[in-house]
Amino acid sequence: MRVLLVDDETEFVSTLAERLSLRGIDVDYATGVDDALAIASRKEYDLAVLDMKMPGASGLELKKQLAEKYPAMKFIFLTGHGSENDYLLGSSGSEYYLVKPINIDLLVSKMKEALARYGGSNV
């Protein structure tokens, strides 16, 4: 599973990337939209975990651009603006989104679930 993490909070995204790496996930991270597009062009990713709110563009806009270029890519959104019940709303939609601060185990399980549901590879 190749995962691209995108969040403007460097401290957060770098630490999360390291934790996912410890769990055997091939993960790269970007701290901005342009950075993310550049990294995505260099390597094929199964899944992108995007922050909903970033300077310059929202997670949804970035998702749109990435989805156009890489139709097979799956997405999970992170937000600092959600409430408890948003887990459920996220689960019932076409994409997942999790509320910060996140539970790493929940994130990993949602990643797997997303790839399994929409047909990912190397889960």
Next chain:
Amino acid sequence: MKLLNQLKPAFLKDQHGHHGPLPQSINFRRIWKLALLLTSIVTLLPLIVITSVDYQFTQKSIASENLLRTLRIGSNAKRAVSHFLHERFAALSLVAGSYSYDYLRQPENLAAILRNLNSSFGDFIDLGLLNRRGVQTSYIGPYQLSDKDYSSEECFEEVTGQGYFVSEAFLGLRNIPHVVVSVRQSQSGGSFFVLRTALETNLFSTLLGSFELDGRGDMFLINRQGIIQTPTLYHGNVFDRVSFKVPEYSVHTEIAEAFNDAGEPILICSAYIPESPFILIIVKSKNELMKPWRTARLKLIGFLVASISIILLALLGFSTYMVNIMYRLDQRRLSILHEMEYSNKLASIGRLAAGVAHEINNPLAIINEKAGLIKDLFTYTKTYAEDSRIVGLVDSILSSVERCGTITKRLLGFARHMDSQIESVNLGKIINEVLGFLHKEAEFRAITIEQKFDPAVPRFQSDRGKLQQIFLNIINNAFAAMDVGGHLEVVLSYDRGETVTARITDNGCGMTESALTRIYEPFYSTKTKAGGTGLGLSITYGLVQELGGKIQVTSKLGEGTSFTVSLPLQPQQPREE
């Protein structure tokens, strides 16, 4: 008392109530007073002026009518007395002119003439013939007056001088008041004789008594010195002097006002009887004359007082009604303004909470990840995996982060639902969220919460934010009413129809019946000292109405309160009540 209470303006009642009214932007007391004053002036002034004018006019009319009537009677009586005397003169003159001295000197002739006179006119007591020297040469009558010499008496001098004479009343030999009427008849050669007769003054009394007098009226004759000549009813005996001043001479009948001995106002009508020493007098008591006026006046004043009372009552009622409408509209306006202000405040708090929660979430996420990484490193590298103390510390950090995360998520959830939005809601879940906010307080105060949720309650279309606020307000109030160790019961039921019902029952202090009737009024609060705004239940009521629901409350002082909120499964138009 009920009527008086209804006439009392609402703003005055509110001032004396348990709760203060909303701060008034308009001085209703002033408007009420001004309306009452102006309408009273406009309506009462003409009434008072007209009544006052009518009062004066009627009083003057009655007084004037009394004067005129008295004058008329006086004038008629004067003519009657004058005519009476004139008749007697004429009769005597006719006899004197028709017969010679010698003929009249014969007693049988004189007696026949007296009989004729009495049969034609009546009232002649006697008849006497005086020669030019004043000696009564012949006499027919009840006394022995033949050969009586009158030459030195005033009456003889007067009659020889002016040809006729009417004496004042005197007692004479008969000791009965009477007057003497004499005429002089000239004869050829410069000689003359005098024919005289006596008339009883009772004749005048009978004549005057035929006039009807009102106002305790008294009609009699006096002479020019004020000596009473005929009997009176109230003003003394014959030959007494009258108590008032003798009226000045006038050819006309006159009337004047004076006071009697008792100081009471009287009317004196006077008429000098021509060719006689008599003055006709009519005396009337003004108080008696004005009696009908006093009765009319009493009725007039009664009518005025009754009219003023009715008008004032009507004006008071009208002013109070109008100002009450204005006052209630103003209160409603202020209430809406306050409600809006309160909603805006809540929305601001919501936005602030959302901002704070979001800003805290990011550093929390970093702490979460850093602590997570530490734990991962310990776990994956095995270096400190066995050191339960360090792993425990990291777990403690992670658990605290999770707790903070829960709080910020709730804040965000609360803030999001400030906006009005109809969506599919799970009422049980919403009530649980509200109870979640108060969970710590319940623990701290040992309040037990019993939830009886009917699993059949369906999801339904409603406004999540409004429902949250409704139940937060009701449950907050229940908490405020309960002491330590209280019990709160929340029952959620579904009637399998169109309504979902939530009942929240506490065993707190309860409410009085009077408080119960006012709990939905804005700014009515029993917790003013504890910081209650008095808006909670007012807003709650408004919100339930907006959702098309119903709210009911039952309460017993000292036992507790129960709120029942019934909500429709489909959003409805707000109830108009």
